[in-house]
Amino acid sequence: MTFDCSVAVIAGGLSFEREVSLRSGQRVADALRERGYRVSELDADHRLVETLGTGEFDVAFLALHGRFGEDGTVASILELLGIPYTGSSFEASRLAFDKLAAKSVLRRASLSVPSAIPLTEGALRELGVGALLDRAMDELGLPIVVKPNRGGSALGIRLVERPDQLPAALMAAFGYDDTVLLEQHVQGTELALAVVDGLPTLPAVEIRPKEGWYDFSARYTHGAADFRVPANLDQATADQCLKAAHAAHLALGCRDISRVDAILDPTGTCQILEVNTGPGLTSTSLVPMAADAAGLTFTDLAAHLTDRATARRPR
Amino acid sequence: MAVSFKVMRADDPFRDRYARGTRSMTASEIRALFAVASRPEIVSLAGGMPFTAALPFDVVGNVLEEVVANEGPAALQYAGGQGDPRLREVLTELMRHEGIRGSGGDVVVTEGSQQALDLISRMFCDPGDVIVAEGPSYVGALSAFSQYQVEVCHVPLDDDGLDPDALAATLERLERDGRRVKFLYTVPNFHNPAGVTLAADRRERVLELARKHHVLVLEDNPYGMLGFESDPPDALRALDPDNVVYLGSLSKVFCPGLRIGWALVPPALRERMVLVKEAADLCSSSFTQAVAYRWFADYPWRETLKDLRELYRGRRDVMLDALAEDVPAGVTWTKPTGGFYVWVRLPDHLDARAMLAKAITARVAYVPGGAFYADGQGASCLRLSYCFPPPDRIREGVRRLASVVDEELALARALGGLPAEAPDPDHGRPAGWGGVQ
Numbered sequence: 001m002t003f004d005c006s007v008a009v010i011a012g013g014l015s016f017e018r019e020v021s022l023r024s025g026q027r028v029a030d031a032l033r034e035r036g037y038r039v040s041e042l043d044a045d046h047r048l049v050e051t052l053g054t055g056e057f058d059v060a061f062l063a064l065h066g067r068f069g070e071d072g073t074v075a076s077i078l079e080l081l082g083i084p085y086t087g088s089s090f091e092a093s094r095l096a097f098d099k100l101a102a103k104s105v106l107r108r109a110s111l112s113v114p115s116a117i118p119l120t121e122g123a124l125r126e127l128g129v130g131a132l133l134d135r136a137m138d139e140l141g142l143p144i145v146v147k148p149n150r151g152g153s154a155l156g157i158r159l160v161e162r163p164d165q166l167p168a169a170l171m172a173a174f175g176y177d178d179t180v181l182l183e184q185h186v187q188g189t190e191l192a193l194a195v196v197d198g199l200p201t202l203p204a205v206e207i208r209p210k211e212g213w214y215d216f217s218a219r220y221t222h223g224a225a226d227f228r229v230p231a232n233l234d235q236a237t238a239d240q241c242l243k244a245a246h247a248a249h250l251a252l253g254c255r256d257i258s259r260v261d262a263i264l265d266p267t268g269t270c271q272i273l274e275v276n277t278g279p280g281l282t283s284t285s286l287v288p289m290a291a292d293a294a295g296l297t298f299t300d301l302a303a304h305l306t307d308r309a310t311a312r313r314p315r
Numbered sequence: 316m317a318v319s320f321k322v323m324r325a326d327d328p329f330r331d332r333y334a335r336g337t338r339s340m341t342a343s344e345i346r347a348l349f350a351v352a353s354r355p356e357i358v359s360l361a362g363g364m365p366f367t368a369a370l371p372f373d374v375v376g377n378v379l380e381e382v383v384a385n386e387g388p389a390a391l392q393y394a395g396g397q398g399d400p401r402l403r404e405v406l407t408e409l410m411r412h413e414g415i416r417g418s419g420g421d422v423v424v425t426e427g428s429q430q431a432l433d434l435i436s437r438m439f440c441d442p443g444d445v446i447v448a449e450g451p452s453y454v455g456a457l458s459a460f461s462q463y464q465v466e467v468c469h470v471p472l473d474d475d476g477l478d479p480d481a482l483a484a485t486l487e488r489l490e491r492d493g494r495r496v497k498f499l500y501t502v503p504n505f506h507n508p509a510g511v512t513l514a515a516d517r518r519e520r521v522l523e524l525a526r527k528h529h530v531l532v533l534e535d536n537p538y539g540m541l542g543f544e545s546d547p548p549d550a551l552r553a554l555d556p557d558n559v560v561y562l563g564s565l566s567k568v569f570c571p572g573l574r575i576g577w578a579l580v581p582p583a584l585r586e587r588m589v590l591v592k593e594a595a596d597l598c599s600s601s602f603t604q605a606v607a608y609r610w611f612a613d614y615p616w617r618e619t620l621k622d623l624r625e626l627y628r629g630r631r632d633v634m635l636d637a638l639a640e641d642v643p644a645g646v647t648w649t650k651p652t653g654g655f656y657v658w659v660r661l662p663d664h665l666d667a668r669a670m671l672a673k674a675i676t677a678r679v680a681y682v683p684g685g686a687f688y689a690d691g692q693g694a695s696c697l698r699l700s701y702c703f704p705p706p707d708r709i710r711e712g713v714r715r716l717a718s719v720v721d722e723e724l725a726l727a728r729a730l731g732g733l734p735a736e737a738p739d740p741d742h743g744r745p746a747g748w749g750g751v752q
Contacts (some may be wrong), residue, residue: 016672019350021734045354060367125731155347156672168666174726 007306008057008083010074013044015066016176017152024281025063032061033304044074050267054083056309059310060085061302063281066152070278071097084312086305090279092253096275099149099181102252107253111244112271114263115140116183118149121174136182143185146170148177152276159185186273188265191231192286193245195258195278196301198308201242202290206231227286229293233264241270247274256308259287318570335442336462345683348671352680360634360699361680363507363528363655368664369626374614382605394601396593397585398424398577402608406577409611413539414549415561417579423588424599427501428537428564428576432459432722434580434591435533435560439497440465445489448500449477451658451687451696453507453535456500460689465497467689476513477501479520486528498560504547505538505654508687508698512652515548522555537564537576538654542621543628547653557581565607567655568620573603627655630701630709637713645720648699655702658684660695661720662727667697670723679715 011025017314072093121127146169156176173180190207206228245260259279403419423432450469469624503513546551552561564576645662668683
């Protein structure tokens with residue numbers, strides 16, 4: 001691709017995943033520079049629009065995670081400015097970021113998703129929905145996962161095994177969004193399924209428990225799990241999961257790159273937890289890990305995504 | 316596609332090789348939140364950073380020039396491990412203000428008093444030992460201690476500081492249980508984070524108890540010269556030179572960028588402390604020691620300190636007024652007479668850590684109380700700092716915080732109050748708090 005291409009790598013911002021995003025952005029910028037692109041690193045702050053408006057950028061690489069980034073906010077700005085960008089459109093990002101809305105789309109596409117009951121802060125505070133919490137737990141069956149409807153990583157997520165743990169879990173989740181999901185907890189093999197348009201299918205990554213002490217909270221502590229690429233699945237099962245991930249990516253209208261988080265349940269069904277349109281791109285993030293296992297360097301991956309976006313530039 | 320088989324580790328390929336003392340230093344949800352809290356859009360009432368912009372920079376510039384012109388070669392050379400003898404003499408002068416009659420020969424200069432905390436722990440602590448500390452206690456001290464795999468046993472404090480009766484009971488219990496208590500760690504003046512000062516009549520009692528149980532006292536006093544209404548009572552070290560290690564710091568009375576702190580140790584400890592210091596880093600910076608020496612020997616530092624005290628007093632007043640005006644009923648807080656911090660207690664069923672995400676979304680940050688305990692207490696408390704933000708930002712920050720607390724109370728009411736117990740992914744990680752001072 002052209003080496004006289006000026007790329008704005010956008011990272012950071014006010015998201016709670018700012019730190020990870022800055023690491024992703026740094027890595028992308030290093031990779032693209034190595035490949036000969038002209039790269040500027042931009043923080044997604046109040047100066048962003050002004051900087052992008054200078055007209056010096058041919059394309060933007062979005063290395064944003066979480067709110068004000070992965071939720072389509074920055075994509076919408078780039079649409080207005082007419083700058084092509086990597087990854088999903090505003091609409092698709094917004095849809096995927098809203099776990100509840102995404103669930104209905106995926107279900108309509110005949111994909112399996114864990115059942116969930118939404119709860120808004122307003123309904124709790126103003127309408128007395130608290131009285132129905134026991135019914136919600138009965139319906140889903142304990143344990144359940146309580147998570148913010150919008151928000152990335154595992155921030156604000158708690159596992160509730162006993163009814164008396166629910167109020168504190170709800171308080172924690174409402175810290176991140178005014179809508180919270182009570183979600184059925186699915187046991188099984190945890191998978192991260194990378195979907196990158198324009199590349200052959202990448203292998204599934206299996207998130208492996210550390211023997212003996214792996215629990216829910218450990219899952220969300222950095223460095224508390226090992227990953228196995230490709231996942232320890234027979235070929236047919238792996239293909240089925242990857243196919244489901246690809247179908248989810250398409251159903252939500254995603255573009256270029258997604259990481260589909262899923263659990264292969266004991267019945268052999270691939271249950272899709274969420275689709276991330278702004279997956280981590282740090283040195284040990286899961287999509288680069290899958291690419292690496294397929295023989296694709298991080299520089300190749302970053303350049304591939306940049307070039308796909310550049311090709312969308314109006315001529 | 317040909318694929319090679321690999322088992323890879325999340326984030327950290329060295330994870331299984333770390334020393335036990337650093338394993339608890341993991342990334343955490345709270346760290347992720349603080350990464351956002353440092354953005355200028357957010358009023359941070361979290362950090363304990365001195366307001367260095369108030370220093371007379373022309374004068375500081377003169378000092379720097381003088382050091383280079385008059386003693387350049389020595390100031391840019393290694394120095395003795397114990398520290399610049401001239402500076403040590405000046406530091407003993409400073410300590411006279413707190414009633415301490417010590418010798419420069421018993422002072423060891425350190426990289427901030429934080430290094431002294433580390434060196435003293437290294438000298439005394441084996442895995443499984445006990446350190447007794449106030450509850451709450453300075454988060455940086457808890458981090459330093461945690462590296463040595465000690466158990467920190469908290470003793471509650473009230474408006475008059477450490478509670479001697481509770482201390483007596485704790486020391487007796489530990490003795491009965493056959494535990495080895497290596498020292499009592501205390502911040503007697505304008506406590507971080509609680510803002511309270513140990514009353515004069517309690518000081519003798521605390522020292523007596525320490526002597527009775529053969530427990531060394533580690534007196535950490537970075538804020539002692541920042542009293543707004545009056546000076547604090549005499550230092551513990553002044554009352555018991557043989558059983559108290561006194562830690563001082565220039566970070567709050569001058570600036571933290573020089574990284575100068577010190578320990579005034581009982582003579583019996585001096586040589587060992589110097590050896591441990593030399594093993595750690597050979598010596599502190601000769602240059603910054605020379606700068607500090609000249610500042611306190613030749614310049615009107617008292618005036619600068621008076622200005623700083625006035626500035627912090629004004630900000631304290633603004634914060635206390637704002638709290639009184641805005642914060643909903645059921646929330647209580649300490650009224651510091653010096654130092655940097657106000658300790659806020661929310662109604663019991665609120666969790667300050669769970670509330671932090673909401674606060675940061677509302678563009679205000681604080682430090683959740685759990686950071687100041689090694690044992691999971693403090694969930695409903697939080698620390699506010701008034702030292703750094705200008706008064707209008709303090710007012711605005713408290714207003715934002717008050718509305719977050721309001722919302723949180725409404726939510727808790729709707730949920731019918733909260734049981735304390737919930738799975739907490741960050742419990743027991745005092746080291747993961749991201750450099751909170």
